[in-house]
Amino acid sequence: MGNKHVNAIVVGAGAGGGIVAKELSVAGLSVVLFERGGWATYDDTDTDELKSQRTTPLGNAYGPDDSRYKRVIANADGSTYTVLPSEGGYNNNAACVGSGTVSYGAMAWRFMQEDFKLKTTYGAIEGSTLADWPFTYEDLEPCYEKAEWEIGVSGDATQNPFGAPRNKPYPMPPFSHNKEAQLLYDAAKRLGYHPFPIPMLRNSIPYGGRPACIRMRTCCGYACPVNAKCGTQNTVIPIAIATGNCELRINSVVSEILVNEQGKITGVTYFDEKNRKQTQTADLVVVSCSATETARLLLNSKSKFFPNGIGNENDWVGRNLQGHAYTGAYGIFEDEVYDDLGPGASVAISDFNHHNPGIMGGGVLCNEFIRMPYSFTGIRPPGSASWGKEHKAFQRLNFKRVAQAVGPYQEIPNFEARVEVDPVVKDFWGIPVVRLSGSRHEKDVEGCRLMSEKAELWLKEAGAIHTWQSLGGGKGISGGQHQAGTCRMGNDPKTSVTDKFGRIHAVPNLFVADGSLNVNNGGFNPALTIMALGFRVGGYIASEWSKGNRFK
Amino acid sequence: MEKQTKLTRRSFIALSVLGAGGMCLLSRCTNPPLSPWRFITVQESNLLDALVEQIIPTDEWLGGRDAGVTNFIDMQLTGPYTRYQETYRKGLMAIQETCKTKFQKRFEELPFEKQTQFLEAMEAGKMEGKLWEKGLDRQFFRLIRDHSLQGFYGSPRHGGNKNNVSYKMMRLDYPVIIGQNRYNN
């Protein structure tokens, strides 16, 4: 039995895709929202540290699974090897309804005004494709606001003098600090920095028909047992389904975007939950598979019209893959700083995001989410034992005495850091897999060094008696949970993949709405920006549709 | 093993379905013994006990062996770590063969400090000879170390961390009962 034609297909029910599906179905378009994973439930893995979304030795709690998925990593010398989703090199985010927004740490950052015009702010950088966004922060501001109010954010913007201007406060008050965060808050004040509560996509008070957070020690990497964490799976996706216009089709892996003789998109092929190949047609398609998988789907959609993949006339699809270079420092305190008031991260300073002499950008610095016992086994001053009696004693003595200040350095976009599809290796369904290659820009490490030094100073001021840096930014492939940049927006089709509304330049009815669009990735975790882009792209399509535009 | 001689035919078959290393189908055959483990043999389990005890030694708290870390590893080797079966088989064999040649003893019979030195040499990639080719020493050491730490510090549901011993040692209340032993302040 064939599938009924619909107005829109959205591929991927994550941060970007969930929002687009809601915007379109509320506007009256009929929508099929495809998701390769299923509904995630807390009960499957609860607080299991070995199978979470953060520490994954025994697998990813929220997908994808090791048995059907893999990727290829290409070394600088051209040699390659295969990695599984539970291995770090895979650069995973998630695969379930809501994707990373089910298990994320839920930090809810707006990028700063400078982040939308890095090239204007810092000038060209050798070996980088640094560029301005095709619009300004002010253009995106209303979409940030929608994300904050429709998904739900707790915070107090008045405490951050470096935050970009905004029209409305956060809908919920901020979370209080635990013992460790309070120490750091006070220390930052003494240093003349500007500490403030991290805005969080978590309910500090009941909101959206869901209860307040009960502040557990597991949050980042885990689903929420009481539904107080706000993702697309418990906000916009249910709204989309409730309109009656949106069908969520889970366990369905989209394999190709279909193109007709005129170069127009007609729909997609996918493997359904019984692994049968199916076709779904639509007037328009929105790809929201995350930065690595969106590039893969476009590149795998080869036709007479698009021999190198859709949108790839100028070899830009999959380029400029960015994540974040996490960098910071650890400190051991004489007294215990751990008071079991989760989930940990709550204090931030944005003093070093921009205008650091000699450095492109920077990043926010925060205290860290509570580390569970196994994660803590890797946290040691340089030269410490990694096993044996001494290692065990350190676990016992210092678990409650260590604090970390860390942040995401904004990576310098690099054309050679890229997603391709592997010519040989295929996944369970026979679809060519992602091949990752290239590396971070060599200058990233300079920004990282600065941030790590500041983090170490901050910890010392807070009373740490022994500190050491954890320096990010080394060579190596980027991407990971904060993957972005592979289908960048721009006004010039020669140096970008989509226009300023996420539409693939050469194709009237194909859009992208996820982290792939980011021209650069900010000195912040990217989810709220991706959500704002979801509102921007979805809102644009809906408003054009209501004016009669059928994107032909 | 004693148990084996007492097995009825039916229970013997049931056990064999569970799959044991070194299975022997003739009832007169007693060597190698029927293993109570999933993947490892009884002999390998003795060695693994010693290895995990090196990574997490007993002090005022249980060590790796008594916390069930060997059980954790055996369980994962027929689950998510099936891909490491061959490395374990080769690595465990290489350790015993090396001990036999060098000390005329099995690894687990060496004094604790000697065992530690042996592992330090593996960690540093200093093992010699054909058995350790292609960096097996470093590679296998890393597996043993990481898997032992996972078994001791991870969730007890995977066969290790018996009675939440590591959580107790680190003074974390467990199991968490959502909404009950949580924060009232």
Ligand SMILES: Cc1cc2nc3c(=O)[nH]c(=O)nc-3n(C[C@H](O)[C@H](O)[C@H](O)COP(=O)(O)OP(=O)(O)OC[C@H]3O[C@@H](n4cnc5c(N)ncnc54)[C@H](O)[C@@H]3O)c2cc1C
């Ligand atoms: C543990 C963890 C902590 C995090 N913490 C934070 C944080 O504190 N703050 C923050 O801002 N960000 C955080 N993130 C990152 C955040 O979750 C991502 O940035 C965000 O989800 C990316 O949005 P996206 O729309 O680009 O892709 P995703 O949200 O990943 O959505 C893509 C979806 O598409 C589906 N898909 C892919 N390919 C196909 C296909 N072929 N067919 C069908 N479906 C497909 C995927 O399964 C997925 O559901 C965290 C992530 C993780 C995992």
Ligand code: SF4
């Ligand atoms: S800490 Fe709060 S938001 Fe996070 S999982 Fe627990 S209850 Fe949910």
